[in-house]
Amino acid sequence: MATLRYSLILLCALGVAGCQPSAETKADEPAADLMGQCNYVNRLFEQMKAADSSFTYDQDGNATMSGELWNSIPPALRDGLMKALAYNAICASGTVGQQTVTVRATGTNEILAQETIEDPSRANAR
Numbered sequence: 752m753a754t755l756r757y758s759l760i761l762l763c764a765l766g767v768a769g770c771q772p773s774a775e776t777k778a779d780e781p782a783a784d785l786m787g788q789c790n791y792v793n794r795l796f797e798q799m800k801a802a803d804s805s806f807t808y809d810q811d812g813n814a815t816m817s818g819e820l821w822n823s824i825p826p827a828l829r830d831g832l833m834k835a836l837a838y839n840a841i842c843a844s845g846t847v848g849q850q851t852v853t854v855r856a857t858g859t860n861e862i863l864a865q866e867t868i869e870d871p872s873r874a875n876a877r
Contacts, residue, residue: 789842810843
């Protein structure tokens, strides 16, 4: 089961990485490209939710999961998950820009991670 969880987190992180607009897009195109992938990100999160019942997310950039699941995710994939949460919140609001995301532990509500993503449309460019 842990392998399935890890695989779904990896799938989500890689999926969001593939959703990022290319560097050659014009100034007004990144927002359109970003918004065009919203359903894809939502489907990936729903798959994660189905694989691990401790994982929940909302439209505001918040998620909960077991501390065990969070600790099993490698740091690079945690970063991808945080960016995916920001991306999902931007999809919900329809506004591209800075987004704060928070991951809390299921049950205890302890903050496992909190970050402000400055520009999710260029999240993988750093």
